[in-house]
Every structure is written in structure tokens, then in C-alpha cells.
Amino acid sequence: MSVITTERQGDIFVITSNNPPVNALGAAVRQGLDAAMDELAGDESLKAAVIRCEGRTFFAGADITEFGKAPVGPDLRQVIDKIEASDKPVVAAIHGTALGGGCEVALGCHYRIAIPSAVIGTPEVKLGLLPGAGGTQRIPRLAGVALALQMNAIGDPIPAAKAKEAGLIDRLATEGQLAEDAIAFAREIAYARPLPRASEKQAKPDPQAIEDFKAKNARRFKGFDAPAANIACVEAATRLPFEEGMAFERQEFMKLMMGVQSAAQRHIFFAERKAAKIDDVPEDTKLREIRKVGVIGAGTMGGGISMNFLSAGIPVTIVEMQQDALDRGTGVMRKNYEGSAAKGRIKPEAVEKAMGLLTPTLSLDDLADCDLIIEAVYENMEVKKELFGKLDAIAKPGAILASNTSYLNIDEIASATSRPGDVVGMHFFSPANVMKLLEVVRGAKTAKDVLATVMAIGKRIKKVPVVSGVCPGFIGNRMLSQRQQAANAMLMQGATPQQIDKVHTDFGMPMGPFQMSDLAGVDIGWHRDESRIESIRDALCAEGRWGQKKQAGFYDYDENRRPSPSPRVAEIIEEFRAKSGNDKRDTSDEEIVERTLYPMVNEGAKILAEGMAQRASDIDVVWIYGYGWPVYRGGPMFWANTEGLAKIVAGLEKHGYEVAPLLKEKAEKGERFA
Ligand code: 3H9
Numbered sequence: 219m220s221v222i223t224t225e226r227q228g229d230i231f232v233i234t235s236n237n238p239p240v241n242a243l244g245a246a247v248r249q250g251l252d253a254a255m256d257e258l259a260g261d262e263s264l265k266a267a268v269i270r271c272e273g274r275t276f277f278a279g280a281d282i283t284e285f286g287k288a289p290v291g292p293d294l295r296q297v298i299d300k301i302e303a304s305d306k307p308v309v310a311a312i313h314g315t316a317l318g319g320g321c322e323v324a325l326g327c328h329y330r331i332a333i334p335s336a337v338i339g340t341p342e343v344k345l346g347l348l349p350g351a352g353g354t355q356r357i358p359r360l361a362g363v364a365l366a367l368q369m370n371a372i373g374d375p376i377p378a379a380k381a382k383e384a385g386l387i388d389r390l391a392t393e394g395q396l397a398e399d400a401i402a403f404a405r406e407i408a409y410a411r412p413l414p415r416a417s418e419k420q421a422k423p424d425p426q427a428i429e430d431f432k433a434k435n436a437r438r439f440k441g442f443d444a445p446a447a448n449i450a451c452v453e454a455a456t457r458l459p460f461e462e463g464m465a466f467e468r469q470e471f472m473k474l475m476m477g478v479q480s481a482a483q484r485h486i487f488f489a490e491r492k493a494a495k496i497d498d499v500p501e502d503t504k505l506r507e508i509r510k511v512g513v514i515g516a517g518t519m520g521g522g523i524s525m526n527f528l529s530a531g532i533p534v535t536i537v538e539m540q541q542d543a544l545d546r547g548t549g550v551m552r553k554n555y556e557g558s559a560a561k562g563r564i565k566p567e568a569v570e571k572a573m574g575l576l577t578p579t580l581s582l583d584d585l586a587d588c589d590l591i592i593e594a595v596y597e598n599m600e601v602k603k604e605l606f607g608k609l610d611a612i613a614k615p616g617a618i619l620a621s622n623t624s625y626l627n628i629d630e631i632a633s634a635t636s637r638p639g640d641v642v643g644m645h646f647f648s649p650a651n652v653m654k655l656l657e658v659v660r661g662a663k664t665a666k667d668v669l670a671t672v673m674a675i676g677k678r679i680k681k682v683p684v685v686s687g688v689c690p691g692f693i694g695n696r697m698l699s700q701r702q703q704a705a706n707a708m709l710m711q712g713a714t715p716q717q718i719d720k721v722h723t724d725f726g727m728p729m730g731p732f733q734m735s736d737l738a739g740v741d742i743g744w745h746r747d748e749s750r751i752e753s754i755r756d757a758l759c760a761e762g763r764w765g766q767k768k769q770a771g772f773y774d775y776d777e778n779r780r781p782s783p784s785p786r787v788a789e790i791i792e793e794f795r796a797k798s799g800n801d802k803r804d805t806s807d808e809e810i811v812e813r814t815l816y817p818m819v820n821e822g823a824k825i826l827a828e829g830m831a832q833r834a835s836d837i838d839v840v841w842i843y844g845y846g847w848p849v850y851r852g853g854p855m856f857w858a859n860t861e862g863l864a865k866i867v868a869g870l871e872k873h874g875y876e877v878a879p880l881l882k883e884k885a886e887k888g889e890r891f892a
Contacts, residue, residue: 222250275314298326311400339375346480350471354451482852489835512588516547522650655844726848736771
């Protein structure tokens with residue numbers, strides 16, 4: 219069956235797209251729309267048309283899988299031009315998500331009707347692009363510069379009601395009755411003339427709005443190419459006639475499309491979705507039902523983990539050993555929710571709604587009715603094994619038993635139970651209520667339906683789940699430790715923490731290795747013996763320089779947690795360097811990249827070869843969502859491709875690293891990580 223079908227409802231021509239899953243505007247859809255517009259024009263008996271979609275959404279955009287391939291006509295802009303040029307009115311009937319090219323098709327129509335649950339937007343900027351089929355020119359003409367900037371350069375969609383207020387939608391339809399309402403609307407306006415065309419309107423210049431917008435979002439846009447191009451196009455819409463504005467939009471679109479940033483961002487779009495799939499777990503695996511979750515430990519991690527479920531409307535029982543720790547933990551959760559409400563991120567009533575789903579308790583026995591139990595206690599194998607032994611006796615049959623460990627062996631933890639198939643790792647990243655990554659650690663005996671369920675629940679609590687095999691540090695921390703070791707070693711040749719950190723923040727990371735240590739706590743994993751000073755870290759810890767929480771770590775901090783280089787740390791580093799017998803020498807920024815980032819790629823290749831990650835793109839997703847690797851560089855493995863694998867191998871060899879066989883092989887064959 220054709221993806222575009224047409225039918226006549228009296229004198230109204232109803233054009234329907236049926237291109238699952240999201241009605242992307244691929245070649246067949248464009249051809250079908252183009253042909254339908256010809257039919258509308260050629261048939262005297264037809265007075266108006268409705269464009270609508272079957273399935274879960276109105277067109278969700280251009281078909282991203284076509285990008286980078288040879289173009290197949292007609293071009294989306296030509297189709298939209300033809301719709302707008304029609305001398306019979308065309309109504310877009312919108313449900314679901316009218317995004318990108320889908321939004322642009324709607325704006326090319328003369329009228330738009332949407333159900334209240336629909337959203338409309340131009341998220342191209344999130345793919346390193348801009349709306350390339352008139353979105354930057356029509357939105358400012360219909361809704362003004364301020365909203366156009368917001369929609370195009372930030373990329374978040376807006377609800378139908380707001381779109382109506384702004385002039386992007388003409389009418390709201392009744393939920394469940396869109397087709398009927400759209401046809402009735404088309405009948406109503408069938409003879410209205412002149413036809414409203416967005417391209418014929420004027421966009422009012424608003425230089426102040428543009429300046430304010432740039433200033434407000436400078437930090438957010440740092441490093442990205444696409445936001446500035448989006449802004450320039452919106453500005454052009456206020457200055458140039460429509461045709462010239464369209465030409466400018468095209469030119470800027472093509473520049474972005476050919477660039478490495480958009481390739482990286484599109485890679486991550488698909489990588490994120492691919493990560494949800496587990497090669498040997500069928501998509502139709504029957505899931506276990508998760509109605510109630512138990513969390514053990516009300517510290518920073520346990521509290522953050524619990525908030526994810528509460529926010530998704532899933533009741534949580536949280537267990538602590540002492541009443542004061544329990545009160546403190548739940549108090550912090552409440553404070554976090556209240557903070558979000560004060561900032562307008564959640565509705566005020568959401569605070570009580572979430573906290574009302576929380577049952578604090580001091581008894582593990584209260585977890586007996588939980589479908590999923592997540593342990594977030596002290597990182598100690600004996601402690602965890604004892605706990606899992608107890609859970610084995612308490613949890614109901616079929617309950618999933620998860621550990622939030624960041625490096626311990628899940629198989630050994632599972633061996634403390636009589637049901638290792640029900641045991642899995644769920645490694646959240648701090649702050650657990652904010653960071654999107656969820657490493658799902660698959661034990662040797664973890665059942666497939668347990669994995670499938672945990673992946674699904676991960677998505678439900680708005681995380682990006684990625685599967686990792688059992689190895690120390692799993693995917694993320696295993697690579698991180700390579701970076702940290704190299705950074706520490708460079709201190710011993712005279713590089714400073716601030717120099718090393720700056721190379722990382724210039725690269726686009728939110729912070730460098732030493733800033734990260736200070737944030738996480740320099741004392742994490744420290745032996746706590748002040749007389750045993752074997753490393754710079756030991757020396758810092760012995761002096762109470764535990765990081766931001768003590769206002770002193772690798773940096774000194776003022777009361778607002780603003781860092782400054784520490785003369786004392788410089789002394790400590792110098793003492794260790796002198797003792798080590800290393801000569802002091804200059805370290806170039808290039809060397810810092812080669813010695814901190816290349817070893818991460820090397821470790822990534824080992825992780826891949828060992829099957830600890832399913833695919834290179836999963837590693838990229840881990841680093842984007844767990845550690846803030848800049849999305850415009852596509853994650854470490856994608857970045858390695860752009861850097862050139864042969865160059866990476868040469869750099870590793872230069873600095874005395876043993877190169878992973880997989881990396882070496884790919885470099886020699888001129889291949890890339892897929
Ligand atoms: C654009 O429009 C450029 C124009 O301005 C200019 C042209 C000249 N193409 O996310 P889901 C696939 S750029 C191809 O899991 P959800 C997706 O990969 C585009 N495929 O579902 C997945 O495949 P699989 C601007 C697409 O319900 C499946 O659909 N538009 C596209 O959580 C389901 O997706 C956007 O950036 C696409 N455009 O969310 C919108 N979109 O099942 C991008 C999705 O094999 N899309 N797929 O893994 C989205 O934001 C979400 O998919 C959406 C649904 C909200 C629509």
C-alpha cells in the first residue's frame with residue numbers, strides 16, 4: 219500500500235500519510251504529497267484539502283536516515299512550496315509530535331488545527347542542524363522573533379495551546395475527533411480568500427530580543443555551531459524578502475549538514491536508540507511488571523535513585539539503618555523537589571504527589587512486596603553479599619534484585635542468592651535524579667526478561683540505559699580510570715591540575731579530571747590512614763583536602779565554591795615530582811589530549827573486543843550521558859574516527875602505551891568504529 223492515500227469527503231480532499239513509526243518525510247511520502255497536490259489542483263470538484271497522518275504522530279520530521287545519501291526528489295521545500303502555492307486551502311490536522319520538517323509542512327499549509335495533546339517544534343538544532351524547509355523563515359513571520367529563536371535555537375517543542383496563542387495554530391480540535399474537526403474546518407474556510415500564506419507575512423525586526431537571547435544562552439551554546447546558525451537565519455527573516463531568506467537558510471543548512479558536529483549529533487540520536495536494543499534479547503520479550511520499587515540506602519545515591527521512580531509515579535519504599543539517616547535522606551529529597559518547584563521546573567503540587575508515594579522504613583522486611591529492589595549501600599563486597607543473602611529470603615519470587623555498585627562484580631553479588639537470574643546491576647550516575655545514563659550490568663546468569671524489564675523501566679524513568687558486561691568499573695569508570703591515571707602521571711612531569719583541566723573544558727567537557735575529583739570527593743576509595751602517604755592523593759587526603767565539600771582539594775574554593783589554583787597543592791606536587799626523580803618539563807595541550815583521551819579510546823577498544831559493550835556507539839552514549847562528553851564530538855569512539863585511528867595508534871605508541879589489538883587492526887585496515 220502507498221504511504222500516502224487520498225479520499226474524498228464530498229468536496230474535501232483528505233490526504234493521509236501512513237509511514238510508521240513516526241511518519242518521517244521520506245522520499246515516498248514526499249512523492250505522495252506532491253502527487254496529491256497535483257490531483258487537488260486538477261480536480262474542479264475539490265474545494266479544499268486536509269493533510270493528516272495515521273499512527274502515533276503527525277510527520278515527526280525529515281527522514282534522518284536519508285541524510286548524507288544521494289537526494290531523491292522531490293525536495294521537501296518544493297513539496298511545501300507547492301502546498302502553500304495551492305489556490306485551494308489546505309489544512310494540516312496535527313496530533314502527536316509535529317517536528318522539524320513535519321512542523322514545516324504544517325506551516326506551509328494555509329491553516330492548522332491540532333488536538334490539545336499535540337506538540338509542535340523544530341528540534342533540528344539537537345541534531346546539529348536548523349529547520350531547512352522554511353522553519354526559520356516562516357516561524358518568525360507567524361509568531362515573532364522571540365518565539366522563533368526559542369523554538370529553533372533551543373529546539374524544545376511547544377504544546378498546541380501555546381502554539382495557538384502564538385499564532386502558529388489556528389484552532390484546537392477535540393481529542394479523539396481530529397479528522398472530523400479538520401474536515402469541518404476545511405469546509406468552513408473552503409471559500410475564504412485571500413488564503414493566508416506565512417511566506418507573504420512580514421517578520422518584525424527585534425535586535426534586542428536577539429541580543430538578549432544570545433546573552434542568556436551563551437553558556438548553553440558554548441562549542442556548538444548550530445545555535446548561532448539558527449539565530450542568524452531568524453535574524454535574516456526580519457531583514458530579507460522570503461525568497462532570499464530561504465536561500466540564506468539553505469546555505470546555512472548545507473554548511474551544518476556537511477559539518478562534523480551534525481554528523482556527531484545524528485550519530486548520537488541513533489546510538490541512543492540502538493543502545494536500548496540487546497542483540498540476543500528479543501524485542502517482544504515479556505516484561506516483569508514493576509508496580510513498586512524498594513531502595514536500600516537513603517544517602518545521596520539512594521535518594522536520587524528513589525526520586526527517579528517517584529517522579530514517574532512509581533511508589534518507592536526506602537530503607538535505612540538509623541532513623542536520623544532516614545530522616546536526613548528523605549529531607550534532602552523533599553528539599554530537592556521543592557527547589558525544582560521554586561525554579562518552575564515542576565508544578566508545586568508535584569512535590570507532595572511525589573513525596574506521597576514514598577514509604578520510609580528501617581526494616582528490610584518491608585521490601586517483601588517490591589517488584590524491583592535497588593541496593594545503594596557502601597561499596598564493599600562483603601556488605602553487599604550479606605545484604606543480597608537477606609534480600610533472597612525477603613523478596614517475593616520474581617522480584618528483580620539490583621545493585622547500584624559502580625565497580626564490584628555482579629556475578630559474585632548474585633552468588634549470595636539462590637536466584638542469580640534475578641540479579642542485575644543498575645549503575646546510576648551522580649546526581650542520580652539528574653544524570654541520564656543508566657549502566658545496566660548484565661551478569662553471567664541475569665535472565666533475559668530481567669534485562670528487558672530493566673531497560674524498559676530505565677526508559678520509563680527517562681534514563682538512557684546502556685548494557686555493560688561485568689568488568690571492573692564497567693564501561694564508563696573503566697575508561698575514566700585510564701584518563702585519571704594519565705592525568706596523575708602528567709602532574710609528575712610538571713603539568714598543573716589547572717592546565718590539564720583546561721584542556722578538557724576547552725575540548726567541551728563540563729570539567730577536567732581534577733575538577734571532577736574535587737566534586738566527587740578526593741577521599742573516595744582512600745585508605746584513611748593519614749600516616750601512609752604514597753601518592754599526591756594520599757597527601758591531599760591526609761591534609762583534609764577532600765575536595766569541594768572541604769573547600770579544598772586539588773583547588774582552593776571560596777564560600778561560593780569558586781575554585782582557584784592552590785599554592786599548597788603545587789608544593790605537594792613538586793615534592794612528589796622531585797622525589798620521583800622525574801625531570802620537570804613543559805607539557806603541551808596536544809600531549810594532554812594524546813595522553814588522557816587516546817588511552818580512553820584504547821580502553822574502549824578493549825571493552826569492545828571483550829564484548830563488555832555491545833557496540834562502539836554504546837560506549838559513546840555512556841560518555842555523553844554519564845560524563846558530559848560534548849555531544850557535538852559524538853562520544854569517544856566517534857571522535858576517534860574523526861581524529862583518525864592511525865593517528866591515535868601513533869600517539870599511544872609515542873607515549874609508550876600498549877595498543878589494543880582491535881584498535882591497531884582497524885587502524886591498519888583503514889577502518890573506523892561502526
Ligand atoms: C528535519 O526535519 C530537517 C528539515 O528541517 C529539513 C529538511 C530539508 N527519521 O524516538 P523513538 C525512528 S530533521 C528517521 O524511539 P518515541 C527512530 O530512530 C528531523 N527515523 O520514539 C526509532 O527507530 P527504531 C527533525 C526516525 O516515541 C523510531 O523512529 N525531527 C525519525 O520515543 C521510534 O523513535 C526530529 O529531530 C526521523 N526523523 O519518540 C524528531 N524520528 O525503532 C526526531 C524517529 O528503529 N524524533 N525515528 O529505533 C524524535 O524526537 C522522536 O523519535 C519522536 C518519537 C518524539 C518523534
